[in-house]
Amino acid sequence: MNTGLPMMGQSASRVDLDTVRDESAAVSKGPARAYAAVALLAIGFGCEGNGATSDPILPGLASSGAPAVLSRTRPLMSTVFQIQVDAPPPNAENVIRQAFEEIERLESVLSEWRDDSDVSKVNRLAGKKSVKVGPDTLRVVDAGMDVSSWSRGAFDLSWAALWGLYDFRPDSIKIPTSEEIRTRTALIDYKNIRVSKKYQTVFLKKRGMAIGTGGIAKGYALDHAGAILRDAGIDNYMIFGGGQVQVHGKRDGRPWRVGIQHPRDTGSYFAALESTGASFSTSGDYENAVFDGAGKRWHHIIDTKTGLPGDKSLSVTVMTSEGIYADALSTAAFVLGPEKALKMLRRIAYPAEAVIVGADCKVYMSPKAKKRIRMNVDLVDGRLPNCKP
Template identity: 30%
Template sequence: MTPDDRVYAYSAVLMGSPILLKLFEHNETLASNVFRLIKLQETKLTVNRQQSEVMSVNHAAGDHAVAVSKPVFDLIRRAKAVSVLENSSFNFTIGPLVKRWKIGFNGNSVPAATDLQALLKITDPHDVILDESSQSVFLHKAGMEIDLGAIAKGYIADVVRDFLREQQVTQALINLGGNVQTLGAGAEGAWAIGLKKPFSTPESLIGVINVTNKSVVTSGIYERYFELNGQRYHHILDPKTGYPLDNELLSVTIISDDSIDGDIYTTLLYGMGVEKSLRYLENFPHIEAIFVTKDQQIIFSSQRQFTFMPLDPDYHITGSTV
């Protein structure tokens, strides 16, 4: 590696996750500006503080509409559009169910069925009323909450990418706790992104995804879960039943231009399962997926935008469509 190829890494903890920025120049000022930008976006979108634009909407649920800034309104509109798709597993009003389960936040018991049924009544995305003229959001029922957590990291990763481009940066990587967005190529001609081995150590990889100028987002049932009476309960909930989704998948990885698409499609496809997802993606050539199944298969929807190097002999590449 020549001095010109040297990669400089900068890190911070934001949004409850470790954030990593890689640049091909030593520029602490630029790194500080990136972290400041992330913090600003988090302040607008978070539900983990009492005060944010999103929390202002939630506090007014069942009472009145709340005007929000255009970026927040546009993001809420995008989240609603995906949430109301037929049989969508993406639901940005699922917050009350997530809070009841507390999976990943010391939750270790299964809620009563009556509790889940009651909460399902206030998790209908159709009850989010948007007014374009006033850029306001009204949650129709008291107790409703919107949570942009399933889409915010991808959105912020894309905001950072666009900011770096404005600063004339042509090569960089930003990792927002699992949402990886890249500019240009890495030092070796492509950025190498590890695909984690489920239920193993953080360093254990199934393989490496090589991309240039792409986002890589993975969602898996091994990220947050608890076990009770021999059964595993993970954090990816079915918005129709209130219980964790149960199918053949361990993880879904999305390779796309925009990281926000990675957030959306990991959840959508998780709910569909492999077979339906492969058919669905035939209509979306700009989105590619890697599925890892419980019987240790690795399945690609296609391989136009990335290459894959397998590392674990226990997992087998068993099929793809081109």
Template identity: 30%
Template sequence: MSENKYKHLQIQQPHQRLSWTLGLALLLLLTSCSSQNSPPTKATIVVFGTLVDITLYHPDVKQAEAAIQQVETEFFHFHKEWHAWEKGGIIGKINQAIAQSQPINVPLSVKNFIIKSQSLTRASQKLFDPGIGKLIALWGFHKETWSGPPPSEKSIQHWLDQRPSLLDIYFEGLTLYSKNNQVQLDFGGNAKGLAIDMALDIIAKAGIKSAIVNIGGDMKTLGLKNGQPWSVGIQNPNNPSNVEVAIHLNADESIVTSGTYQRYFEWHGQRYSHIINPNTGYPAQGFASVTVLHNDATTADAAATAILIAGPKNWLNIAKSMGLTYVLCIDNQGKILQTKAMAERTKLL
């Protein structure tokens, strides 16, 4: 039995909204392979600039609805606090302090997330680096829409000469400092993964044992679906209306896909992806999409970005460096590259 309601989430226009929350996910089509032992409680939330689909399987509908309400409340608070380009949130305040070469006190949760992100930056050989907000702004990807032109080589080289990085940040207790006042935080590469992890944690603490949360195509499961794995399809980048690969998700697994084919702009016949290689200053080009399975959605989110940037020649090295087992890449010609463990779990359609 198939649930095709997710098809309407496809975004293919080259000049669509460029908010950070849409940036690093392609659509995954959720299907069902089991009988409905327990009826689902579903909700769709409009937040993060996209649709968030929550599906819970629990006999007590009121309990399930209360859990969804709590997730919704936390998501709106999270979006306000973590959006890189809106004033008033914690990330905006941190960026302002860094620009003024001033320290700033932060909550322990923020410190822990930054430290975790720094470990992912190191493991990815700085291909995933949330400290590159000024480079993102230089390309115009921080705006609602992109109007061009691309930045000049001179301006990109100027940024590279300074090369701000998340690794420039350090802490003394809960006080944040930066060695480089050109650092500007933008967690578009893994904040959505953090939101997914946070949602599943809330749902589990509410006593729910079976659920799936889908933010713009990136998903994480809680338990199984009526005793059976969750079945997911990965889009064909060259024909997004078709499913290219089928895979089953086990309990408490996340699946995240980064793609260059859904969010891009064209200038004088040249296509530019929204995903930028911080080591070159230019958009990634080698892969059309990269899918990562991992128990931690935050890690999967960062890893999918890093491997997409790494491209066909370096993807496996980055996957090993980040300790990944399940990775699937589709290049611009439609060729599939995947780890051995991933190949054992996927079915080409």
């Protein structure tokens, strides 16, 4: 769906949903084919990372004799979800289908584009009355409030007041005026969102406010799909959805390797993180980006305090234990910039690691990320080669 809206922190791939067939891929050797322009790529082979530069990690290659991977795709939540299972057991087809059905169920509850969804009801009644919501909506909104508080508004769940303000389509670029921005940002303040766990209600205090849960909802969907796989005895899998990746177990007996895209060379991956159980999200200024007549880059990750695209980072990759927090944290870290983002991650109780490319092309990493990363390139004075802000 081409909305022309500022999709906060979503590094979703640019996929034509009409070209994707339900459960289109078959059992194959090695990782399934990748989608174009994704910021993260799960690569089904690897060895223990030590932070040193290694041989280049090339998407789409696997060790010879690798066991079969069952891969299925389905268009959901206005993007494409893909599930890969390593050495699939006999029940894998049915279990993957159940996982997709759960994502479809969550879409009907959490979608911002369905008039009958909980989120749409909350937005429609902003400034009027509280709305009783289901447990899934309550969990997603509560997670969004967590990150809003942790980041002190760098990610703000009420960012959706900016809907329609920008249009990032190359053939119809729309950049708002300063007055239009001021009018909308006045409606953004997560402190004006009231959540009652006791009564299971959400209330927006001002008319015109709106919450946006898109990226958080996709991560939550990954969590639920992963739980279905594990409960059925499937321990080695990768799930991709809307630019987020969740991995569990191993591929070909080794940790999954998740590639991090070069922010100024979108056909290459400058590094990879290895894990046997984590969720990843990347926020980058190269997705949903356009240039105006003066050559200035305008992108979809908006600093809600200014109403303008964030300018302190080029890309941020966050690794967490749960998908529900990954997207919002990568957005918050992008807006904050490297130093403040790493300080935030040290401060909060929730464990999260990050690889950040600053506005100066310098690469910053949290301590555990340094231990897990596999570099594909040699940094020059700590900066990415072939990188211009």
